[in-house]
Amino acid sequence: MALFARTPRAPLEYSRTLWMRLWVGAVMVFLYAPLVVLMIFSFNDSKRNVVWRGFTTKYYEKALGNDQLVEALVNSLTIAALATLASLVLGTLAAVMLWRFRFPWKGAIDGTISLPIIVPEICLGVAFLMFFAAIGWPNDLVWPFNLGAITIAHITFCFPFVTMVVRSRLASFNREQEEAAKDLGASEWQVFRDVLIPHMKPALVAGALLSFTLSLDDFVITYFTSGPDTITFPVKVYSMVRFSVTPEVNAASTLLIILTVVLTFVALKAQGVKAIAETH
Amino acid sequence: MTEPAKPIIQIKNVSKRFGKVTAVDNVSLDINAGEFFVLLGPSGCGKTTLLRMIAGFELPSEGQILIDGQDMAGIPPNKRPVNMVFQSYAVFPHMSVADNVAYGLKIAGVKGGEVRDRVAEALELVKLGGFEGRMPDQMSGGQRQRVALARSLVMRPKVLLLDEPLSALDAKLRAQMQFELSELQEKVGITFVTVTHDQDEALSMACRIAVIHKGDVSQLATPSDLYEYPANRFVADFVGSVNIFEGKLTLDEPDKAAIDCPGLGKVYLNHGVTGPHGADVWVALRPEKIYLHVPGAGKAVRAAAEDAPDGHNFARGTIKGMSYLGDITLFEIELESGARIRVSRPNLSRHDQEDFTWDDKVSMHWRADSPVVLLG
Numbered sequence: 211m212a213l214f215a216r217t218p219r220a221p222l223e224y225s226r227t228l229w230m231r232l233w234v235g236a237v238m239v240f241l242y243a244p245l246v247v248l249m250i251f252s253f254n255d256s257k258r259n260v261v262w263r264g265f266t267t268k269y270y271e272k273a274l275g276n277d278q279l280v281e282a283l284v285n286s287l288t289i290a291a292l293a294t295l296a297s298l299v300l301g302t303l304a305a306v307m308l309w310r311f312r313f314p315w316k317g318a319i320d321g322t323i324s325l326p327i328i329v330p331e332i333c334l335g336v337a338f339l340m341f342f343a344a345i346g347w348p349n350d351l352v353w354p355f356n357l358g359a360i361t362i363a364h365i366t367f368c369f370p371f372v373t374m375v376v377r378s379r380l381a382s383f384n385r386e387q388e389e390a391a392k393d394l395g396a397s398e399w400q401v402f403r404d405v406l407i408p409h410m411k412p413a414l415v416a417g418a419l420l421s422f423t424l425s426l427d428d429f430v431i432t433y434f435t436s437g438p439d440t441i442t443f444p445v446k447v448y449s450m451v452r453f454s455v456t457p458e459v460n461a462a463s464t465l466l467i468i469l470t471v472v473l474t475f476v477a478l479k480a481q482g483v484k485a486i487a488e489t490h
Numbered sequence: 491m492t493e494p495a496k497p498i499i500q501i502k503n504v505s506k507r508f509g510k511v512t513a514v515d516n517v518s519l520d521i522n523a524g525e526f527f528v529l530l531g532p533s534g535c536g537k538t539t540l541l542r543m544i545a546g547f548e549l550p551s552e553g554q555i556l557i558d559g560q561d562m563a564g565i566p567p568n569k570r571p572v573n574m575v576f577q578s579y580a581v582f583p584h585m586s587v588a589d590n591v592a593y594g595l596k597i598a599g600v601k602g603g604e605v606r607d608r609v610a611e612a613l614e615l616v617k618l619g620g621f622e623g624r625m626p627d628q629m630s631g632g633q634r635q636r637v638a639l640a641r642s643l644v645m646r647p648k649v650l651l652l653d654e655p656l657s658a659l660d661a662k663l664r665a666q667m668q669f670e671l672s673e674l675q676e677k678v679g680i681t682f683v684t685v686t687h688d689q690d691e692a693l694s695m696a697c698r699i700a701v702i703h704k705g706d707v708s709q710l711a712t713p714s715d716l717y718e719y720p721a722n723r724f725v726a727d728f729v730g731s732v733n734i735f736e737g738k739l740t741l742d743e744p745d746k747a748a749i750d751c752p753g754l755g756k757v758y759l760n761h762g763v764t765g766p767h768g769a770d771v772w773v774a775l776r777p778e779k780i781y782l783h784v785p786g787a788g789k790a791v792r793a794a795a796e797d798a799p800d801g802h803n804f805a806r807g808t809i810k811g812m813s814y815l816g817d818i819t820l821f822e823i824e825l826e827s828g829a830r831i832r833v834s835r836p837n838l839s840r841h842d843q844e845d846f847t848w849d850d851k852v853s854m855h856w857r858a859d860s861p862v863v864l865l866g
Contacts, residue, residue, distance in 0.1 A: 389547055390580035390638075394594030394645065395568045404593070408584040 301372025
């Protein structure tokens with residue numbers, strides 16, 4: 211270590227110790243190497259996609275030309291957008307309600323709201339399958355109404371996450387700000403709009419990001435609630451993999467990764483990373 | 491004030507109970523238009539609850555609050571003609587200074603041009619001209635407080651309520667803000683009602699002070715009356731520093747009185763106290779009203795004899811503690827009776843602090859108009 215250190219290491223500067231650097235490096239490789247391999251092999255000029263046979267972008271053309279795959283992607287994005295919007299509204303209202311008001315059965319409701327996070331996904335999936343079958347949910351609707359069942363299922367497991375994030379943000383709210391606004395003449399609604407929502411904004415962005423990504427890549431629950439005409443991207447990829455892992459699957463996955471990374475990046479930029487970090 | 495003062499806030503038999511705890515207990519007081527009124531008391535005495543009831547954030551359990559003659563029962567905080575500066579200032583962090591100050595005006599539907607003029611005027615008033623575009627996180631605590639002040643003043647309220655306005659500032663800034671607040675109050679002519687636990691703050695700013703103790707008004711008086719003529723032991727002890735001794739009233743005539751205190755000795759006053767003869771009373775003596783002498787020469791005895799009969803208004807003791815505070819030196823003296831008394835002495839010259847030291851025998855005297863006799 212002394213070999214590398216120009217100035218003596220301070221007691222808490224662990225990032226400058228060799229073992230810490232090696233450890234962090236190993237963790238990074240473990241986490242991201244599979245993703246990097248996936249992306250590299252999307253350019254592999256080989257049908258079997260086991261050995262590298264040369265560079266090509268033809269599988270991207272193939273993936274984008276695959277109507278079923280594109281349709282699945284559009285379905286997934288539509289569901290994610292709708293579920294995010296609804297979860298944001300529901301989750302925020304639930305968080306504000308639990309934070310702001312006292313009412314009977316509050317503890318029970320508080321616990322029930324986070325239930326979808328705790329219950330195993332497979333159970334939720336089966337439950338939704340039986341529920342929609344039991345009430346005779348129509349599965350011959352036109353797009354986008356045929357996505358209704360999946361969207362409802364996604365909202366169910368997404369909105370508790372929004373509630374959680376927003377509640378933790380609300381815990382840091384200074385109630386005197388609310389009183390100050392009222393003191394200056396604001397009504398309850400104006401306090402909510404002008405003071406509370408700006409305070410919650412970083413949590414709303416974080417909650418929306420969470421919902422969107424959770425919905426986008428959900429497989430288990432979607433698998434149980436999707437009909438024959440409502441294939442989503444993860445379900446489609448799964449069915450493609452069942453035949454063979456072609457670079458086409460890699461290409462489609464790479465596109466999805468880029469899409470989510472860009473979305474996250476844009477949201478963070480729009481909000482200021484600092485504000486989001488403050489949420490936790 | 492020459493003309494009879496007109497009450498802007500009338501608090502009539504107001505009580506506030508939180509469950510079993512009585513925070514405010516049957517308080518009645520009038521706050522006059524245009525005065526700087528201070529509610530002073532230790533933490534948990536109910537003073538903030540009283541202020542919050544005026545603002546409308548708490549509802550009285552009993553009694554009535556009138557602002558400018560109008561009963562406030564059922565009127566929510568956003569409809570009351572008062573504004574409040576909060577202890578945490580509660581400046582909206584996501585709005586610029588100008589937007590913060592303009593917020594109330596916009597809610598009230600004031601037009602754009604007038605909003606700009608009034609915001610600029612209010613910011614000028616609190617010496618924040620040119621800070622319009624700043625965000626609150628780019629400002630110091632003192633500046634944020636000025637924003638909160640401007641935000642309230644811009645509404646031109648009938649009464650401005652301030653909750654512990656100076657508690658978060660450092661000592662120098664606090665002293666400066668005390669002057670500025672008084673100046674500001676005179677300039678705008680709005681009634682200020684301030685809550686504080688700091689007696690210096692209360693004494694320096696207030697026209698009148700209500701000392702609150704256990705939810706009740708202990709005394710309502712001007713700062714100097716409060717200090718020089720405390721009504722009871724709590725006020726005497728809470729406002730300023732004081733020595734209190736128990737004694738029996740032995741003489742009580744219109745122009746003189748005497749109390750025999752086992753702890754302090756015989757105390758003589760050049761005015762009557764109108765208490766029952768032989769009653770148990772308390773004598774309060776401020777540390778700065780006691781003169782220290784080196785013993786032996788009989789100076790203390792002679793000085794005391796100037797306005798009191800022989801054997802009264804002097805005591806002897808030993809210095810057991812000293813703290814040099816720069817402008818004054820504070821002595822803790824053990825009297826011959828074993829009781830302790832605090833005496834302060836101004837350091838009028840640079841070498842004054844060398845006059846006395848630990849374990850010195852000293853004698854002391856006080857004038858016949860200095861002790862205060864307390865019946866409760």
